[in-house]
Amino acid sequence: MLDRLLPAAAVCREAFDDAEAAPLFPEEERAVGAAVDKRRREYATVRRCAREALAALGLPPGPVLSGPKREPLWPDGVVGSLTHCAGYRAAALARARDLASIGVDAEPNEPLPDGVLASIALPEELAQTAELAAAGGAVCWDRLLFSAKESIYKAWYPLARRWLGFEEARVTVDPDAGTFTAALLVAGPVLADGAPLAGFSGRWLVDRGLVVTAIAVPAVPTA
Numbered sequence: 001m002l003d004r005l006l007p008a009a010a011v012c013r014e015a016f017d018d019a020e021a022a023p024l025f026p027e028e029e030r031a032v033g034a035a036v037d038k039r040r041r042e043y044a045t046v047r048r049c050a051r052e053a054l055a056a057l058g059l060p061p062g063p064v065l066s067g068p069k070r071e072p073l074w075p076d077g078v079v080g081s082l083t084h085c086a087g088y089r090a091a092a093l094a095r096a097r098d099l100a101s102i103g104v105d106a107e108p109n110e111p112l113p114d115g116v117l118a119s120i121a122l123p124e125e126l127a128q129t130a131e132l133a134a135a136g137g138a139v140c141w142d143r144l145l146f147s148a149k150e151s152i153y154k155a156w157y158p159l160a161r162r163w164l165g166f167e168e169a170r171v172t173v174d175p176d177a178g179t180f181t182a183a184l185l186v187a188g189p190v191l192a193d194g195a196p197l198a199g200f201s202g203r204w205l206v207d208r209g210l211v212v213t214a215i216a217v218p219a220v221p222t223a
Contacts, residue, residue, distance in 0.1 A: 002092050002104055005203040005214035009098035011056040013049040014090035016208070022048035025063035046084045049091040053080070057093060071157050081154045088210055100191065101217040103155030103202075105147045109140050109211045117142045120149060120166040132175055139206050145171055147213040152182045152200055155215040159197060160189040169199075179203050180213070192220035 002012035022044035024032070032043045050072070051061045057078065064082075065073050072082050080093035081104040088106045121129065125145055132141040148171050156164045169182045180202050188197030202215040 001106075001205060001207055001210070001212050002090055002214055004205060005212065006092055006102070006104075006216050007099070010092050010094045010102060010216060011053045012090065012092045013052040013056070014088065015045050015049055016087055016089075018042060018045045018089075020045070020048070027063040027065055031065060042084045042089055046082050046089040046091060049089055050080070050082060050093065053091045053093040054078070057095060069157060069163070071154075079158060081151075083150075085210070087208070088212075092214065094216075096219065098219055099216050100219045101155045101158050101215075103151040103153065103200075103215040104213070105150035105154065106210050106212045107143050107147045107150075109138070109206050109209050110143060111140050112142045112146055116146065120146055122167060122170055125171055128173065132173065135175075139175070140211065141173070141175075144173065144204060144206075144211050144213070147211050148173070148180050148182070148202060148204065151202055151213040151215045155200055155217055156188075156197075159191070159217070173204075178205055 002014060006012060018041040024044055032040050047064045050064045059075060067073050074080050077096050078093055079096050079099055079101050081102045082091050083104050083106045085106050086108055092102050092104045094102060129141045129145055149166050152169050153164050168186045169184050171180055171182050173180045182200040184199050190196050200215050202213055204213045
């Protein structure tokens with residue numbers, strides 16, 4: 001599904017269950033050694049997806065470990081993002097010369113638990129979510145907002161190397177185009193062209209009982 005949301009420069013691999021055995025590297029075994037079986041299986045499957053994407057980029061397999069903010073650590077010259085939820089695991093990778101950053105997220109197309117929306121949404125977002133929900137339809141708009149904010153953070157962190165709170169980006173969803181924008185409410189990192197990052201543009205879809213969101217930040221051309 002991610003290949004319907006991301007540009008051709010991104011290589012996407014996905015799985016809808018953990019049926020295919022996925023061996024781990026020793027470093028990964030240590031990272032997930034104390035986890036329950038369900039967590040271990042989804043961890044292994046999403047890393048199989050990542051290694052398949054690395055192979056599609058012409059790179060050898062290797063451990064996919066996590067940094068201090070749980071961000072995936074990629075080989076030099078590679079950017080990417082991972083996501084997993086019930087019934088879905090996926091990786092999206094690209095060469096850094098083609099994309100500056102990627103953020104992807106998948107969630108069940110179900111209402112958020114009580115209290116979560118109020119904790120993540122700005123007043124404008126609450127108003128838009130209520131308006132979209134009142135119009136009816138099959139999309140759980142509160143869950144879509146949550147997923148968009150997760151994708152925003154995943155695209156932000158590799159560029160800024162610092163935390164971004166839910167309240168620090170204002171999301172506007174286009175329900176007809178399948179897109180969303182995010183205006184940063186804090187100073188963004190300075191990109192390679194010398195301009196600060198002011199926001200993100202992303203795409204979304206609902207399919208197979210899932211809400212999926214994705215952001216691809218274009219690479220800044222170098223002379």
